[in-house]
Amino acid sequence: MTATGIVGEFLALKEETDADILAMQCGDFYEFFADDAELVAKELDLKVSQKSSHGSSYPMAGVPLNDLTPYLKALVERGYRVAVADQYETESGHAREITRVVTPGTLLETTDADAQYLAAVVKDADGFGLAFADITTGRFLVTEVDDAADAHAELYRFAPAEILPGPTLRGDDDFLSAIRDGTDASLSLHEAEAFAPGRARHRVGQQFGDEALASVGLDSERAVRAAGAVLAYVDETGAGVLQSMTRLQAYHARDHLELDATTQRNLELTETMQGKRDGSLLDTLDHTVTSPGGRMLREWLTRPRRDPDELERRQAAVEALASEALARERVRDTLDGAYDLERLASRSASGSAGARELLSVRDTLEILPALADAIAGSRLADSPLSEVVDRPDREAAKALHDELDDALAEEPPKTVTQGELFQRGYDDELDDLIERHEAAKNWLDDLGPREKREHGIQHLQVDRNKTDGYYIQVGKSNTDKVPEHYREIKTLKNSKRYVTDELEEKERDILRLEEVRGDLEYELFQELRERVASEAELLQDVGRALAEVDTLASLATHAAGNDWVRPELDEGDALDIEAGRHPVVEQTTDFVPNDLRLDRERGFLIVTGPNMSGKSTYMRQAALITLLAQVGSFVPARSATVGVVDGIYTRVGALDELAQGRSTFMVEMQELSNILHSATEDSLVILDEVGRGTATYDGISIAWAATEYLHNEVRAKTLFATHYHELTGLADHLPRVQNVHVAADERDGDVTFLRTVVDGPTDRSYGIHVADLAGVPKPVVDRATDVLDRLRNEKAIEAKGGGSGKPVQAVFDLGSGEFAAGNSANASEAAGDDEEATQAAVAATNGHAAAETTDSAESTTETGPALDPETEAILDELRGTDVEATSPLELMAKVQQWQDRLGDER
CATH class of the missing domain: 3.40.50.300 (P-loop containing nucleotide triphosphate hydrolases)
Structure with a gap:
């Protein structure tokens, strides 16, 4: 295909997706063309090449096939949606199709230990339904809340990377603005049909079983609609992790402590007011030794429980760990080698886990019985900690561990398509291929010494490269001894290269055996990876159990080191x-x-x-x-x-x-x-x-x-x-x-x-x-x-709802003179020439009978100098004020207006 044709194919594929950027595989590279090349080059500091073909010039940037992940991650973290088009073989050559669209909420290739949630939120007349899926671990949670504030609190608590607002929320600027203000999530407008009740219920039933819908225990279908939209989005973006989503977990507000977004920020639970982890409560308490443990500690801090039985269980485990220092350290040392089983399950489900990651699954499953041994013989054995370790199916975990241990080579290659992944004895057909392949390689290993002996050629070696394949290289000083059946293929400065019919035949045998072996091993590996993916629920159980032990040990470590007590x-x-x-x-x-x-x-x-x-x-x-x-x-x-x-x-x-x-x-x-x-x-x-x-x-x-x-x-x-x-x-x-x-x-x-x-x-x-x-x-x-x-002046307000009915002294800005009075012990001095009027205002705020104040004011006007019209007007308003029917706030506003008018008269 010509360069112009490649660009045409790229542009056609780009039309098929709403992604911001398309990465298209071209041989050993993923290429970006046209505007995408310029954008990617700017964002990732890649070099742009100008390619010419048939009179046209276009920009192109690319990354090696095996190096796409870090670039993909960087683009998604900058908020871009990236479509990936992979190449496959056809009878006429190569073809390409979009295999996935990577978004902030569907990025598997993350090194961040924190959960990475994709969320959906739905609103109806009665409230909000929310669904949260972490595609890196397979966790899937749903809930319902009554109002927007509670919905925002949950979104802040889970801190999703991407949010799918339902159809009725897309025009709610206040709600969306609050999301943007309170989270770093990207907002994506998924198709409205995915939120439709019937379609969503069908998807949820397909994924988790119809019985899961009955066990959700929520009052309406709001949460089911949100869950269905998330499942549809994960499926349509091609993340390939649906197999790892094994449980639909519903939770209710009554299960957890209510913490609105403001409170979570003010208490600096996971980050300080400056947005830094250092100095937060999480940072202070985090002594975990595994990524899942740190993730669970964050979850516990942002979602405290209200169930006393569960809290007592955790406290008892923390107490046992805190009091048994040696046993606690054994537990932590044992956990230190654990990998993230939940994420390994998701990577297996998506088909992206390699042989080394399956070995990590094997090694982590081995920690479960080792942890039981670390607990045995100490006070920990009688604590809830042993219940946590016994929670997963130990026999199933051992069976999967043994299967992986019997299958995989200890040092497999990074890629899974070049063979040498399995041990001998795992598959009879593979063993036969390996024996034939090794026999052919042994023939090659013996060829050099045999040719030296037979022809008396001292400077001779057999080697291989990509250009020439297998060859016999002879130093120029010995080329006169080369037999006639050697065919020269290349002359170098100090040597010549030759091939023979027999060597070429062996090379064809070896290449064919390597290809067949590679194909068979890849097929066997895919089956093994599928087997691991089918045990996603088991891996999640083991992973959560190890994480919980790690979290409890972290809390115990901090408690023991800082003189904390059990409440x-x-x-x-x-x-x-x-x-x-x-x-x-x-x-x-x-x-x-x-x-x-x-x-x-x-x-x-x-x-x-x-x-x-x-x-x-x-x-x-x-x-x-x-x-x-x-x-x-x-x-x-x-x-x-x-x-x-x-x-x-x-x-x-x-x-x-x-x-x-x-x-x-x-x-x-x-x-x-x-x-x-x-x-x-x-x-x-x-x-x-x-x-x-x-x-x-x-x-x-x-x-x-x-x-x-x-x-x-x-x-x-x-x-x-x-x-x-x-x-x-x-x-x-x-x-x-x-x-x-x-x-x-x-x-x-x-x-x-x-x-x-x-x-x-x-x-x-x-x-x-x-x-x-x-x-x-x-x-x-x-x-x-x-x-x-x-700044001294005193005023009085009656306390509402109190028992005595007596006025409470409270200070307000009602003074006169050069400065407005504030907190004064000398009211008469600050009141100045308008003492009588100010006292009248005080009495009004005091809640005393208006008649007393009125009588006092009338007496003043009869026996003293005549008051100016403005003061008379204020007193009239004062007489007409019903103190009992006027709210404190409105009453204070009236007093302030009267003071301002009196001040103007001065």
């Missing part, structure tokens, strides 16, 4: 931590432990204290200790009783999403809204500075109302760190609210942060001291100190 799990409301520590921060600094007690009576802690004193660390460590307990891990504390929670919700830090039109405050309010809607009385809520992103009035009002709502309506266990010290007064009026603060020692103007949490409130934040520590110029620090002394 007591409680189905009640207690969270009682003695000398608790932050699991990550304690690794990098001398950590000051702190106690924490939350229960039904003491369920809401307002945490105050200086900036940089450790309030956020204190709250996050409470969340992480709770999470670790529901992973099955030990925890960093002297002792801990943890009531199993249904979810952890956090609002921490100040972030904006300006590109999406959301300010810092808008993001903060959206996060708060999600918590108030999602948390239950069985949840743990962490709030760090609610309302700080807006004006003081608005901020305190929102923080106040949120506290009341969480206390009165949600009743979740809550830790709320705030610099609004006015909120501390709520502890006197809301029965479950208590104050704690991080202590500081101030002597002679120097402040020391003690990082110790004690009961009671504080009214100091030491923000100016922190500014001084940060190097803010001294004139600014001095001026700030002066300003702070002048």
